[in-house]
Amino acid sequence: MNNNNPYLDIDQQMVGDIYTSSQVMDNLTVLCDDFGARFSGTPEEQQAAQFIADTFEKYGLQNVGFETYSYAGWSRGEATLEIIEPIHKPIKCISLPYCPTSEIESELVSVGYGSPEDYQRLGSSIKEKIVLASSASSPNLGRWVHRKEKYERTVLAEAKAFIFVSEHPGTGPETGSLQDDKAAPIPGISVSKEDGAFLTRLIERKGMVKLRLLTTDTNLPRNSWNVVGDLIGKEKPNEQIILGCHYDGHDISQGATDPASGMAIVIETARVLSQYAGNNLKRTVRFIAFGTEEIGLIGAYRYVDKHADELDNIRFMFNLDAAGGKSRKGIVLHQWCELESFFQQAKQEMAIEMPIGQKVHPYSDHFPFLIQGVPTGHMGDAEAAPGGRGFGHTMYDTLDKVELVNLRAGSSVAARLSLRMANDPSFCPQRRSTETVQELLDTDSNLEGYRVAQKLANHKNS
Ligand SMILES: [Zn+2]
Known part of the structure; x- marks a missing residue:
């Protein structure tokens, strides 16, 4: 069945490691039990950022660093x-x-x-x-x-x-x-x-x-941090595949599924990709832990501003926000029909169930990239009916809800897809033009919330 899989050796090493190691759950446990909500403006937020940077270093990522930015902070009162x-x-x-x-x-x-x-x-x-x-x-x-x-x-x-x-x-x-x-x-x-x-x-x-x-x-104004680390590509180091997730949660819970389960998958993907494919990557894979997503995708907006001159070189931004939850581990493309055949081919090679679909929403860290025309998608299930958050954003989004099987499945898909996006010469999506982006923002029914926000912004300015 798998004879047509050119990545079979690395796939087996990465997936075998993921399914025989407890690292992904160990890292999630530290994020949730040692740093709690990691809410913007708290010492635990900074400790979590430091832990992620240290872990990126430990797993052999290059150029690991913090990108500091200021933002409008908020502290809860009675x-x-x-x-x-x-x-x-x-x-x-x-x-x-x-x-x-x-x-x-x-x-x-x-x-x-x-x-x-x-x-x-x-x-x-x-x-x-x-x-x-x-x-x-x-x-x-x-x-x-x-x-x-x-x-x-x-x-x-x-x-x-x-x-x-x-x-x-x-x-x-x-x-x-x-x-x-x-x-x-x-x-x-x-x-x-x-x-x-x-x-x-x-x-x-x-x-x-x-x-x-x-x-x-x-x-009151405050500072926060994006944490960035790279596996530098050997053939096209300037071309990037970005894997990202935010690390801040809401102050009333551990934010275990949203976002930490996704952050743990980003870290796990960094670990196995570094160990088994680190010397074989053609494009650069960049791992980003975004700050302050929950209060306005702020880390992602600051990242896009700071790296404006690199956006042309981002082949794909894969958002893993809350990816270790119960949802099927597929890929939801943000209206990039031309990329479907690449992911269908990957699915065949990988011999897994991986729903591939098209759907967009403006409520996570991919959106600042999408506005700039960068090709984006997130891990999830485009076929799932629209539904509520469950325990998400409540005091019960706690570690006990997260299942190792979901962390492993998500990490395997993220690592195998990253390898293919980094190495397949045929995978070279280009940025959308400003006009094409505007048309999507103006017409997609799932972007109505964005249009209402724009209306309010214009209303206040007039
Ligand atoms: Zn989230």
Whole structure:
């Protein structure tokens, strides 16, 4: 079956090592149990960056270094929510990153799923109100609607505050930033599914519900770091294949699946590729641990700015954010149909089940590269139905949820694909033109959230 696999020897060495070593789980355990959430602005974030750099060095990567940048930081303060009419009752809540300090009293309005139609239907009745939106997406819409899109529609409707309701029972509030790299214009908090259901029933049964909200968060500038390391190609050292994942998590949990399971796969791929293919790579494979993704893909945006003159030479950016989760280990190309045959061929050679599909989204570190026209994709399953985050972004995204089998499967696919992208002379995708990128940004239905963010940015500037 595998007679047509020109990489059979290296494949067997890499995959055999991955499946007989505990390194990937050991590294994930250090990231989660020693450095906790690794949230932006915490000492654990810096310790995690140092650990990743040390591990890159240990595994033989070259040019290992930190790239420091400044950004708009945020620190959580206490948030209190209280029903003041028609009953008195406190509701447990947490601020969402970039929430400002605020004190607000107003009537509560539910927008349900927070689909574009919900906001259209409710129109100006949202103005000056506190808006309640579920983290779930309408099953009729055919796409997943991100928290930020709901928040930004709420701001555009001139509401006073935003309450995000988890769609998952028993997991407490779901976190996630309100804005990217800047203080949010109105406060946003999150409550559990159960408390959200209570508030919704109260509106339905009593009509008018009035809330008081107090937030005490701080927005101050800070520094963070991308960690970079290379396996330098022997024939075309300037041409790069990038493997990346962010290492920062949200402060309420270990961020074990999102992102650390993907970070562990990046590190594991560095280990086996360095050991078994380090001297045989034609193009350079660059490994990047991005900082501060959770609050606006900031590390990735800074990387793209800093390396603007190298973008033409990036053949592919493969994003492994949360790649060690339960999803099938396929490749989701960001509307690069011309690359499908390369990956189909790789799948044949590798003799594995590897879904290959096309779908794009603007909510992880590939996006700053995509905007610049760089060919991008992420590990995942394009055929999976759009769904929620499960334990992701809740306090229960913990190490015990991650399975070694998924880390191994993800590492094997990432290592074998990287080897092929680095060495196959036929793999040489080129950057999209500015016009082609703009057309994608303007028309792809899964980029609606990006367009709403642009609308809000333009609204504020005018
Ligand atoms: Zn992530």
